[in-house]
Amino acid sequence: MSTPAPPFSGFPAGALSFYAELEEHNSRDWWLAHKDAYERDVHEPMLALLDGLEDEFGEARMFRPNRDVRFSADKSPYKTHQGALVGSGTVLGYYVQVSADGLRAGGGFRAASSAQTARFRAAVDAPASGLALEQVLQSLRRGRFEVLGERVKTAPRGYAADHPRIETLRHKELMVVRDFGAPDWLSTRRALTKVRDTWRSVRPLVEWLSQHVDSDAATT
Template identity: 80%
Template sequence: MTAPAAFSGFPPAALSFYAELEDHNSRDWWLAHKDVYERDVREPMLALLDGLEEEFGEAKLFRPNRDVRFGADKSPYKTHQGALVGAGTILGYYVQVSADGLRAGGGFRAASPAQTARFRAAVDAPSSGLELEGVLATLRSKDFELLGEQVKTAPRGYAVSHPRIATLRHKELMVSRDFGTPAWLSTRRALTVVRDTWRAVRPLTTWLEQHVGAEEPAARR
């Protein structure tokens, strides 16, 4: 397999491709514009990931097709191209490009109740819980947004008055920064921005790897 060319940015055509896809999300349109996807979206993303692999590891490029088996939305294609570097497909560093521009961050998406239980136990414990709160405070100060499904009041077994109740409400925890469509998105600077973003997220992913893990303990090798 030929190695990706050196990353030189996401061309404006990548954003235009997704803007048009939002209006024409069909198999016929996709097939007629697949060459644009390959050239202006997929190849630049692979080149970006190749440039980050030495520091962060091998990435998984998410496929463009949507899973339409569940839910009312039957549009066949995702309106963004995402990729993840980390353990499996649920814990690590994330990057995506869409009509709205560049987004990068990291964290974990819960794959099981047991994973959420391990997360909450670590948040509840004074030492690990306070460590995480410090990490999240630093990320907020750097304009990261906290994301992830959460309950409205308090999870079972925890009091609403718990000092870390806001974090305990999360079933999963991700942080993200949206960079929009700055002029540098079409230059090599975009790689530097993603690298710096992932470095900022590293304390969170390190904490999650230690206290949550990507798989059930019995399935680990």
């Protein structure tokens, strides 16, 4: 019988210093020499955090620490943050990450296909669903969320430049995030409360995306 994981008690300072050093020494040799620190200060606390949120939000998937360098000019082998997602596949849902900069949480969708982007834009274009999304985004902006996601510079093909929701239509993908940095409470259980409250705020967006966009690919 396996031993239950200990409850989440915060991200130690070592999690941030691990990634600060990784940014300077992003190599396989350095990683292998410091893998114990990654497991202790990053991987295990993140698993405990996700376990504490699972009853309300569902099972999470942690992203691999290795970068896919096949099509990248940057050949550094490891990501400089640890992220995890709860939702549809690995491209739509609630997101959390820890890095040298501290804690980030939010949600949304990362475009996995042109078809997914097309569904998103069709729903933004439709009056009822489009207006509903704008109301959600306005509320999140008032809550100090930053709206992110790759966008085209002009109007996407098939949509007028003076469309009332043109700024949202320019998005190929859509995420909102809140950066907390590294406050004193990051090393305490309060960090779980902050992520939970953030995800509750993001829930209307995730539900809208789940209804109108959904996920049709799984990537890590």
